[in-house]
Amino acid sequence: WVSGDAEVFGDARVFGDARVFGDARVSGDARVFGDARVFGDAWVSGDAEVFGDAWVSGNAWVRSCAVISERKMIFWASNVGSENGTLTVFNGKDGLIVTRGCFTGTVDEFLAKSAEVHDEKTKREYQLLIEVAKSRILGAD
Numbered sequence: 001w002v003s004g005d006a007e008v009f010g011d012a013r014v015f016g017d018a019r020v021f022g023d024a025r026v027s028g029d030a031r032v033f034g035d036a037r038v039f040g041d042a043w044v045s046g047d048a049e050v051f052g053d054a055w056v057s058g059n060a061w062v063r064s065c066a067v068i069s070e071r072k073m074i075f076w077a078s079n080v081g082s083e084n085g086t087l088t089v090f091n092g093k094d095g096l097i098v099t100r101g102c103f104t105g106t107v108d109e110f111l112a113k114s115a116e117v118h119d120e121k122t123k124r125e126y127q128l129l130i131e132v133a134k135s136r137i138l139g140a141d
Contacts, residue, residue, distance in 0.1 A: 006039075018051075034069075059086040063104050065093040075133035082122055089117075096137065098130070109129035 002008055003021045015033045020026055022039040026052055030044045034051040041138040042056045048066035053076045056062050060076040068074050080087050081100065083122070087097045098110040105113070109132055128133040 004130055012023075012044075016051075024056075041125075045106045060088045061086070062088065062090055064097060066090050066097060067093055073137055075136045077129050077132075080125065080129065084119065087126070087129055089130065089137065091137055096134070 001020055002014055006020045006022060006024045007027045008014055008020060009028070010027045012028060012030045014020050014026060018032045018034060018036045020038045023041050024038045025043045026032055026038060028045040028047065030046060032038055032044060032050045034131060035053045035120065036050045037055045038050060040057040041045070041048065042058060042060045044050055044056055044062045046064040050056055050062065050066070050068045051069065052069035054068040054073060055071050056068065056074060058076060059078055060073065060074065062068065068090055076086055076088040078086045083101065087103055087106045090097055097105050098105060098107055100110065103110065103113060103116045111127065111130065114123050
């Protein structure tokens with residue numbers, strides 16, 4: 001079900017026991033189903049799939065080819081970077097995907113872009129956050 005100021009538009013679908021509420025948005029061809037929850041200011045779009053007992057909340061943005069079936073498959077940190085934005089890392093069909101502001105890409109693409117445009121401190125903070133995200137999502141050492 002969808003409640004509050006939440007919106008579902010485009011060809012997006014919410015079904016099963018899934019819930020979208022707060023100011024959350026689901027758009028494009030995205031699918032939210034099972035016992036999944038999307039809430040807060042979160043946004044799920046593109047061909048993303050959020051299902052199982054997964055939760056997407058806060059300011060997280062899940063786009064493109066996301067496949068999130070449990071809570072550990074997504075990590076986000078807010079008030080980061082030079083603009084105090086939200087970094088979101090999630091499981092995709094072909095590996096981890098990173099979103100930050102208008103950027104969406106792989107971990108390697110994100111870290112390369114960060115090295116180009118950020119000072120050493122910000123670049124290092126993003127590297128550390130990516131390490132935490134990998135550990136949480138992949139169980140990496």
